[in-house]
Amino acid sequence: MGVSVDEAVSTGPVRDHTPPARRFGGRGRSVLEIALLTVLAVVMLFPVLWMIETSIKENRDVYAIPAKFFDFTVTLDHFKDVFVASGGRSALSVSFLNSVVVAGVSTVLATVLGVPAAWAYSRFAVKAKKDQLFFILSTRFMPPVVVVIPIFLMYRQFGLIDTKLGLILIYTAFNVPFTIWMMKGFVDEVPAEYEDAAMLDGYTRLQAFWRFTLPLLLPGIAATAVFALIFSWNEFVFAIFLTSSDDVRTAPPAIAGLIGGTTVDWGLVAAASVVFALPVLVFAYLVRKHLVAGVTLGAVRR
Amino acid sequence: MGTVAVHGLSKSFDKVQALDGVTLDVPDGSFFVVLGPSGAGKTTTLRAIAGLEKLDAGSVHLDGRDATGDAPAARDLAMVFQNYALYPRHTAYENIASPLRARRCSSSEIAAAVEQMSSLLHIEHLLQRRPAQLSGGEMQRVALARALVRRPRAFLMDEPLTNLDLKLRVEMRTELTRIHRSLGATFVYVTNDQVEALSMADQVAVLKEGKVQQVGTPTEVYERPANQWVAGFVGSPSISLLACHAEGDRLVGAEGWTLPRPRWTTAEDGRPLLLGLRAEDLSVEQRGNASLSGELYGLEPLGDRTVVDVRVGTEILKVKARPTVTGTPGERLLVTVDLDRAHLFDAGTGLALSEAGR
Numbered sequence: 001m002g003v004s005v006d007e008a009v010s011t012g013p014v015r016d017h018t019p020p021a022r023r024f025g026g027r028g029r030s031v032l033e034i035a036l037l038t039v040l041a042v043v044m045l046f047p048v049l050w051m052i053e054t055s056i057k058e059n060r061d062v063y064a065i066p067a068k069f070f071d072f073t074v075t076l077d078h079f080k081d082v083f084v085a086s087g088g089r090s091a092l093s094v095s096f097l098n099s100v101v102v103a104g105v106s107t108v109l110a111t112v113l114g115v116p117a118a119w120a121y122s123r124f125a126v127k128a129k130k131d132q133l134f135f136i137l138s139t140r141f142m143p144p145v146v147v148v149i150p151i152f153l154m155y156r157q158f159g160l161i162d163t164k165l166g167l168i169l170i171y172t173a174f175n176v177p178f179t180i181w182m183m184k185g186f187v188d189e190v191p192a193e194y195e196d197a198a199m200l201d202g203y204t205r206l207q208a209f210w211r212f213t214l215p216l217l218l219p220g221i222a223a224t225a226v227f228a229l230i231f232s233w234n235e236f237v238f239a240i241f242l243t244s245s246d247d248v249r250t251a252p253p254a255i256a257g258l259i260g261g262t263t264v265d266w267g268l269v270a271a272a273s274v275v276f277a278l279p280v281l282v283f284a285y286l287v288r289k290h291l292v293a294g295v296t297l298g299a300v301r302r
Numbered sequence: 303m304g305t306v307a308v309h310g311l312s313k314s315f316d317k318v319q320a321l322d323g324v325t326l327d328v329p330d331g332s333f334f335v336v337l338g339p340s341g342a343g344k345t346t347t348l349r350a351i352a353g354l355e356k357l358d359a360g361s362v363h364l365d366g367r368d369a370t371g372d373a374p375a376a377r378d379l380a381m382v383f384q385n386y387a388l389y390p391r392h393t394a395y396e397n398i399a400s401p402l403r404a405r406r407c408s409s410s411e412i413a414a415a416v417e418q419m420s421s422l423l424h425i426e427h428l429l430q431r432r433p434a435q436l437s438g439g440e441m442q443r444v445a446l447a448r449a450l451v452r453r454p455r456a457f458l459m460d461e462p463l464t465n466l467d468l469k470l471r472v473e474m475r476t477e478l479t480r481i482h483r484s485l486g487a488t489f490v491y492v493t494n495d496q497v498e499a500l501s502m503a504d505q506v507a508v509l510k511e512g513k514v515q516q517v518g519t520p521t522e523v524y525e526r527p528a529n530q531w532v533a534g535f536v537g538s539p540s541i542s543l544l545a546c547h548a549e550g551d552r553l554v555g556a557e558g559w560t561l562p563r564p565r566w567t568t569a570e571d572g573r574p575l576l577l578g579l580r581a582e583d584l585s586v587e588q589r590g591n592a593s594l595s596g597e598l599y600g601l602e603p604l605g606d607r608t609v610v611d612v613r614v615g616t617e618i619l620k621v622k623a624r625p626t627v628t629g630t631p632g633e634r635l636l637v638t639v640d641l642d643r644a645h646l647f648d649a650g651t652g653l654a655l656s657e658a659g660r
Contacts, residue, residue, distance in 0.1 A: 125356070191387065193387035194389060196349075196354050196381075197381070197387040197388075197389070199353075199354070199374035199375055200352060200374050200375070200379060200380060200401075201375075201400045201404045202375045202401055202404030203375060204373065204375060207404075212389055215391055
């Protein structure tokens with residue numbers, strides 16, 4: 001959610017709508033505003049900056065006291081260590097690949113299952129529709145950590161412990177309700193008459209949905225999929241309880257596993273974290289137009 | 303061929319009964335108008351014919367064959383929606399071509415048909431635009447072209463002119479009538495505008511709260527309203543209704559007036575009645591065969607005529623007069639009544655009294 005809100009609520013429009021002459025005499029106000037925002041940004045982003053900085057410091061600079069902010073030697077060794085270990089690929093790189101597979105497949109599954117369901121809930125008279133939707137949402141009421149033990153026991157029976165399939169299934173199960181709820185809002189926004197008209201043109205109901213409604217839903221689907229992807233990508237609790245071996249584990253428990261033991265290679269932890277954070281940022285940036293359009297769809301249409 | 307017959311249509315949404323036993327018979331090639339106020343169930347009736355609405359009860363027959371369970375695509379109908387429902391991502395050309403694409407026509411056939419339709423509706427220059435780049439009137443024409451581009455069993459039109467401005471609406475009224483005549487196809491046309499109904503229809507069905515009130519030609523509906531509600535809904539200004547009862551050879555009003563009793567009515571003495579008088583059958587210029595006295599309540603100049611509101615006791619009569627009429631409120635007036643054209647309704651049931659003797 002954070003990404004889209006930041007995108008949607010920029011400070012620009014606020015300045016535009018305030019007559020500058022009336023407060024603090026013209027540009028002075030915007031300078032003050034920029035200064036305050038800069039301070040705020042530095043405070044908020046400091047951990048991120050520190051992470052990036054640590055990831056490119058040599059080990060002796062990482063541990064230097066007092067801490068070195070600017071005059072350190074830049075190195076990319078930590079990033080190399082993230083991907084390559086002695087004698088081939090590192091365990092971390094495998095975990096990143098696992099994350100890509102698990103997050104990607106579960107997002108695709110949640111979208112493929114959730115979008116038609118949302119369409120059905122929006123378009124058809126379903127018995128006890130509100131109760132059903134509430135029930136679907138209620139599966140999200142409990143934090144994952146509450147249900148992880150029963151799921152662990154269930155998974156043990158089905159042999160799903162320590163498998164990527166197990167993680168994909170649980171992430172899909174968590175993302176489908178979200179997808180249904182979010183997509184139902186988008187489907188509600190598309191007039192049902194397009195499908196009615198298409199059916200009278202001679203298309204079946206599914207053809208009408210596929211040819212005329214679905215293209216209009218794409219921004220919404222993109223926004224929903226990004227949120228689902230971020231959830232699956234960042235998920236930690238299920239991942240650490242349900243997986244243990246290096247070739248199944250996703251990135252969050254793998255990175256957490258680097259901390260602990262007698263010595264911690266903070267450079268490696270920071271580099272792994274940077275690599276972990278990048279894909280989501282890049283993906284959100286690429287679809288930002290759709291994200292904003294998606295989040296504000298109800299406000300600007302009609 | 304293109305007959306549409308619906309029988310006993312019933313449909314409720316949650317607790318609202320939208321249709322309550324609607325039965326209509328649309329003959330082949332007729333311009334059939336379903337008229338009613340908003341919420342009367344007109345659109346639901348049309349959607350039921352189109353197969354877009356699942357019915358609680360009733361049947362739909364197309365060309366004499368039961369089509370109640372058929373999918374919309376199988377019914378071979380075309381529909382114009384109130385909000386036009388043009389596909390927003392398609393050009394006008396693709397919108398018009400859509401019914402033909404669904405039927406897998408060749409692109410040369412499609413091009414020919416779209417060209418023919420666009421010249422008929424004068425939209426050749428708009429074909430490459432998307433709906434967002436069209437004005438309301440242009441969208442309406444494109445929607446019409448999409449319906450007319452093939453020859454379906456019947457055309458269904460859901461208040462297609464409602465969203466147009468008055469001038470365009472009058473223009474399109476003439477145009478639709480012309481198109482209907484030239485195609486000879488069956489039109490089922492839904493509207494809440496009685497002027498559209500009276501000016502375009504071969505047959506009018508008046509709907510209220512999901513029930514058919516009356517079916518007939520525009521003249522029948524206007525001249526012989528089946529009940530008090532139809533009389534009030536059709537006609538502008540609306541009919542004036544005065545409470546009264548028969549007493550021998552006289553009608554005695556609740557407000558104390560008396561009029562000669564119309565010869566054709568058979569109502570027994572003392573039964574509560576409503577006397578319906580249309581504005582054009584009343585006059586402030588001594589023309590009718592009977593008269594009521596009242597006082598001037600207000601004037602509504604409408605350009606070509608003036609509607610004079612006359613107060614008789616506590617009731618208001620609307621009288622059509624020449625545009626030059628003048629007067630001051632409170633002034634005494636004699637309103638003459640053309641009793642041969644008056645209507646009588648039972649005050650309890652609202653039903654029109656038999657006019658068989660007329």
